[in-house]
Amino acid sequence: MTRIAFIGLGNMGGGMAANQARAQHRVRAFDLSAATLEKAAACGCHVAGSVAEAVADAEVVITMLPAGPHVRSVYGEQVLAHAPRSALLIDCSTIDVDSARAVARQAADAGFRFADAPVSGGIMAAEAGTLAFMVGCDAADFPAVQAALAPMARATIHAGDHGAGQAAKICNNMLLGVSMLGTCEAFALAEKLGLAAERFFEIASQSSGQCWSVSTYCPVEGVGPSTPADRHYEGGFATAMMLKDLKLAQDAAAKAGASTPMGARPRPSTPCSTPTASAARISPPCCRCCAASSPT
């Protein structure tokens, strides 16, 4: 039994904390939202009244927060001041590399071990305990990080030093955004050329066009394994989340002097007027005409 503090119990963190409690760890959970705390309590977590209370005697602190400013503030103003120095700190949020490195430096200065460990896999994987974690931390700390993440993970990979987990995450998601756009455009063109979607799927998924966006998460209804396309585009990875990740990638590319014109292509646009447009999902884009221009 490990004493875990879990901060941020939203769509992702809720399921992740529940898996830690299910693994018989003692989870003290905190979120600003009362509704998420109620759910966490129903899943076997102990509700804390503040970050300070949650981390007070923690052996492991896990955070799953919206963005860099939340992570800087929760660690800088609360976790580092109230957690025992022996606690292992793991941030699983998707944030910018600079924030991850800044928090790691602050944590090290205060005598803590810290890892950035963003995830691949959505809400269903968070609930099922099948997330893939990409970890940036000192090599010596990786075995402890891996053990702490195990109840939530199907894979945990050491990407490198602090910030490397976030670098891997934004590169991966930029690649996903680009491949999903290409997949949508290819299916839209196939349709215009009179090719049946299921025939094109059968061919592309066994040919050189094969990729996760085609074979596993095909954005066309009734084609391939079940995806949000088969549920009127409900569920799946929200457009806003993908745009956040693509912006992180563009900001990082600008700072690093890397040319990434394909990753820069998607941007918010006015949704078209088809019924699924309001779902505002990138996986898939709301419809094929949106898909042909941008993922929103």
Ligand code: NAD
């Ligand atoms: P979410 O908005 O559902 O959850 C974030 C939670 O953090 C909210 O419940 C919010 O109340 C809480 N929070 C914010 N500030 C806080 C503070 N100061 N103290 C305590 N709690 C605070 O978001 P999510 O979908 O769970 O995503 C969380 C992170 O995971 C994001 O960084 C996101 O990019 C990443 N991510 C999401 C998905 C996905 O499919 N949703 C997939 C991979 C990665």
